[in-house]
Every structure is written in structure tokens, then in C-alpha cells.
Amino acid sequence: MSAAPNYSYSSLANMGPQGRWRRVLFIALIPTLCAFVYYAYGSSYLPSTFKPSQYPYQHNVSLPADDVSMSTVIKALYGPILHPVDAANFTDEDGDTHHLPGEPRFKERLGKRVLVLDIDSRPLTGDGQLMNQELKWKGMRPLSAGMLSHYMYAMIHGYDYKFIRAPDYTDRWGTWVKVPMMKEALKTHDYIVFMDSDVMFHYPHLPLEWLLNYWNMTQDTLAMMSIDPDEPQNYDAKGNRYLNTGFVIAQQSKRTQEMYKAWAECPSENRYTGCSRWKLDWAHEQAAFGNYIRYDFDRPDDIRVLPCVEANGAPEAVNRGGCKGIFVRHFWVDKGLLSKGLADSVMQYFLPRLHQLYHQTASEHIVDAKGYRLKGAELIEMTPEEQEQLKKDQGKNQKDEGF
Template sequence: MSAAQYTALGNLSPQGRWRRVLLIALVPMICAFIYYAYESSFIPPSFKPLPSSGLTNTSSEAFNQDDLSMATVIKALYSPILHPIDAANFTDEDGDVYRLQGEPRFKEKLGKKVLILDIDSRPLTGEGQLMNQELKWKGMRPLSAGMLSHYMFAMIHGYDYKFMRAPDYPDRWGTWVKVPMMKEALKTHDYIVFMDSDVMFHYPHLPLEWLLNYWNMTADTLAMMSIDPDEPQNYDAKGNRYLNTGFVIAQQSKRTQDMYKAWGECPSETRYKGCSKWKLEWAHEQAAFGNYLRYDFDRPDDIKVLPCVEANGAPEATDRGGCKGIFVRHFWVDKGLLSKGLSDSVMQYFLPRLHQLYHQQASENIIDTKGFKLDGVDLVEMTEQEKEELRNSDGQNQKDEGF
């Protein structure tokens, strides 16, 4: 930005004009996140500066400037920088490029056809838990951060969101309840995205539709799951690695319903002998799917196996099969990092917008007194010769940043 865009001392107006729309939209985000924010180097490649007149709405949804609801704040923050659904590629925070193979199947928003789904049978009403009427950033339980990120992802993209409080099985480990609940959800939605509470999308501005194109969900695909790390405990009886059921994308069809029915009934052993051992033995419903269902529903497009590096693990798990969770992170190494993941998913988008607003208002908020010299405690205008000498002094007596 050139010096002409800053306000000289003598021309400074007593009060700058505020760009109300953008400022009103962003101030609540400051209050909620900035104090405990963590630095993130990623600026979405699709980010473009907004004009000085205020917020540019690049989506088809208009924002109500007088609506200060959190839903409006989230739309105002993310909608202008959403990645195109049918874009040919995506560049991540490390500069790596991921490209679609062939013509994308999904070119329009799926909207409420998609359900982002949380499932739990626990009350979650304790201090720092999601269903408690009061939740503070400091002291929030990690899994609350995970589920809030799911809720936010749904709002960003206009998907449906549901938390299903499931009844308990009297004779099975608690994670088994996800199977019948997913089956039920597929009766009302074309696509469901189930995530364990320690799972989150790393790039909330990246639509599910783009990922479905990238991972090649066809009309015949029943479900997508990530493969588990290459470790001894993650192999089934036939010597193949388990598919992780903590992140599942499922598509409605009669065959999908048949698969979920067979999965949920697996421990009864009417169809799969020996499955009852997984009622209580680790890895429970995941082991049942890995040992039986994947081999029964084995048409070419039935089950899409997602790479562990893209849809499982986190950077802290790179020494465990390279599963760093490029697109979807599963914090099974350190669930305490969920809160940082949530703050990153906000701050990597909020900070560029805040910085942009700072520059938009530079002519009103920045006072340039470099044309003056300090004489004691007085500012005295410099002569042209003094200004030239100043330009040649190269920041004499100035401290480096951080001191």
C-alpha cells in the first residue's frame, strides 16, 4: 500500500467511517476465538480481497445486514471463499495440489440432501460437554470441539445437521449404536456423513461435493471409509487392514439399507458365524464390518476405500503409516488437539479477513508522521533535506519485531 493511501497528521478526520457490514459480521468472531487462537499459515487459495465498500457475497444467498445471529456471522465469514464444487483441483496449506480425475459427477450444491450426523448414547451434560447449557472455550471437553466443528461445517455449506441420541444396546459395546442410527438416517437423506466426535474436516471451506468428486463416489457406491494405519492390531482375519468406521460417507439405496441391516444383525450370527465375539471385543462394529460385511458387499463400487493419509489420522500420527489426515482428521493419537483443530478452522479464515479490513481502513486509522521529527516531546515538520536524510538512515534505533 502506498504512502498516499495513509492519512497525514494534518488531514486526519476526528472519526473514520466504519464499513458496518463486514465489521458487524466479524466482531462476534473476535470475541469468541481470537484470545485463544492458534496461528495457522494457510490462507485459502481462493481467497480474494473484498472491495472497500464492504462484503462481497459470491454465493447465491444474500446476507441480512441487520441479522447478528451466529448463523449469519458464519455465512459472512466463509461464503465468499468457498472452494468451487466442480473445481479441477485443490491446493492445500502445504502447497500440494489434488486434482480430479475426469468429469465431476457433482456440479451443484446438494444442500439438505446431505446430513452431517453425530451419534451418541451418553448424556454429555457434564461440565465442558456439549449438552451442558453453558460451554466456555477454557475447560471445554475435546469431543465438544469435534461435534461443534461438524455443526459449523453443515452451516457453512447449507447441509442438514442432526445429533441423534441413541438408545443403548444391553449386550454390546456403546459404539455399536452408530450402525442402526446411520441406517435410520439414510431413510430421510440421500447422503449421510457420520463422524466420531474426535473427527473433523480440516478445510471447512472445501465442500463435501468436491471431495465426493475427488474420491469418486459413483451412483453405485454404498459407503466410503478410510483404511486404518498399517499396524498389527488393524488387520482382519484374512490379513487385510480394517476400514475405520469413525468416518463414514454413505449413499442411500436399497442395497445400502441391506448392508446396514446385515451389519447391525452381524452379532446374532444368523448370517455371519463368529461375529458375536465383536459385541464387546475390540474393534467392535469396525471389526464386524472388516471381517464380514466388506467381503459380502464386494461389488466394484460398493465400498470405496479412502487413503489413510487423506481421511484418517492427524499430523501427529505421520509416524503411524503416514496417516496425517489431509482432508479429514481423526485425532486418535491426542484427542486434546481437537480444540486447536477447531480454532484453526476458524482463525485461518478469520485472520486474513481481519487483516484485509485493517488495510481497507488504513486511510482512516493509520497516522503517518514520518514527515515530522521529534524535538523533545513536540512534532516538528521536517525540511526536504531532513526527509532525504531520514530515507537514508534505514531505520536507525528501531527494534526488531518481538523485542
């Protein structure tokens, strides 16, 4: 058990009107103060017992003192705790440690060489949707939360972000548009991260570079995708499970362009007989990839298959093959959980910083009246003997919390 903090509390005068106004002002200024908490306190954010191997990692970040833009607020919140890209391991929120398989390939940040990509052909301008000029937390559609999390993840790590409003195919299901758009994006960036709008990174402070090291993307890897749950509908004609195309990490190369061309043109049947079935039949482009493309591009490092437990599903789907989405969550069980996922990815980082600020400014707003006893409506200073008795009676007539 850690020792009780040794605060220098303010006097009882703070119970007066001036003290109350100071508290009101403090509450009103919380958002601004949170943005600048790192400027004022630097490395004091975490206790002196903090070890780099703990979750999350913390280090110094330099921020402009006169900038209160949203991008600076995000950098202030996540910058101090970004996980090193070449760290040997990562300990998650449950205390489980994940180790790199060997020497990391990526030791520096990739920055703008990475593109985080959203693709959709729908207008998305309705109430609660992303392209509407007004978006409120209450009434936000779930998929807006997913895409905003992608945008935030790119901002946190300095990657590029693009939303591509794609043209529609006239003869295919709408999800097919992701294939040629990913192909185009790989002409301008070395790495792309495509996510369906019901997918999000669970740890926004964990960089893509670390995951590329952990999942062992080699120089010859074309793409990474997670395997689907072990359920009858997720098997291809050869009896192998589909790879889920809702989360794709792809690496630019001539062979990658060839793969995407073959994938986009699969329904024409110039190369793959029977592929036209997947124009409209479920699982559309995913079934085309699973039944044809992965067997054509099958060199050892071409397609990296990611574990379902790490890059698919969510905790609510753990009974479906253990697909709980440790690093990447795909909310196909309940898309309504996307908003909660976005809130968690902010609040689990915001709350410790707010709590730290609360203690760092304790002398301004915490009043210690424990040296007094109550008699009717009066506060009477206690004798040393009375204070000793108070310690023995501590907790009497009280619940653990509340009244």
C-alpha cells in the same frame, strides 16, 4: 515483493482524545463489522492479482443487510470463499494441488439431501460438554469442539445436521449404536456423513460434493471409509487393514440398507459365525465390518477405500503410515488437539478478513508521523534533506519486531 500500500493517512489530530475514542469504538465494533465486511466491500476482499486457482476460491455472496444472526455471520465469513463443487482441482494450504480423476458427477450443490450426523448415547451434560446449557472456550471438552465443527460445516454448505441421542445396547460396547442410527438416517437423506466426535473437516470451505467427485463416489457406491494406519492392531483375520468407521460417507440405496442391517445384526451370528466376539472386544463395530461385512458386500464399487493420508489421522500422526489427514482429520493421536483444530478452521478465514478490514479503514486509525523527528518530548517537522537521511537510517536502533 509487492509494492507498499498507498494509504491516505489521517492527520496528527487523531492523536488527541477524540481520535483515541474512535479507535476504542473501532475495536469494540470489530465482530459486527466483520459480519458485514462483505456487504460493504463485495469483491474487493481479495487483491486484484487473485486467480481462481489459488487457495481459497472467492466469489460473490448476497447477504441480508439487517441480519446479524450467527448463521449470517458464518455465511459472511465462508460464503465468499466456498470452493466450486465441480472445480477440476483444489490447492491446499501447503500449495499441493489435488486433481479430480475425471469428469465430475456432482455439478450442483446437494443441499438438504446431505445429512451431517453426530451419534452418541451419553448425556454429555457435564462441564465443558456439548449438551450443557453453558459452554465456554476455556474448559471446553475436546469432543465438544469436534461436534461443533460438524454443525458449523453443515451450516456453511446448507446441509442438514442432526445429533441423534441413541438408545444403548445392553450387551455391546457403546460405539455399536452408530450402525443402526446411520441405517435410520439413510431413510430420510440421500447421503449421510457420519463422524466420530474426534473427527473434523480440515477445510470448512471445501464442499462435500467436491470430495465425492475427488474420491469418485459412483451411483453404485454404498459407503466410503478411510483405511487405517499400517500397524499390527489394525489388521483383520485375513491380513487386510481395517477400514476406520469413525468417518463414513454413505449413499442411500436398497443395497446400502441391506449392508447396514447385516452389520448391525452381525453379533447375533445368524449370518456371520464368530462375530459375537466383537460385541465387547476392540475394535467393536469396526472389527465386525472389517472381518465380515466388507467381504460380503464386495462388488467393485460397493465400498470406496479412502487413503489414510487424506481422510484419517492428523499431522501429528504423519509418522504412522503418513496419515496426516489432508482433508479429514481424525485426532486419535491426541484428542486435545480438537480445540486447536476448531480454532484453526475459524481463524485461518477470519484473520485475512480482519486484516483486509484493517487496511480498508486505514485512513480512520493509522497516523503517519514519519514526516516529523523527535527531539525530547517534541515533534518537529523534518526538512526534505532530513527525510532523505531518515530513509538511509531506517531500522537503526530497532529489532525486526517489538522492542
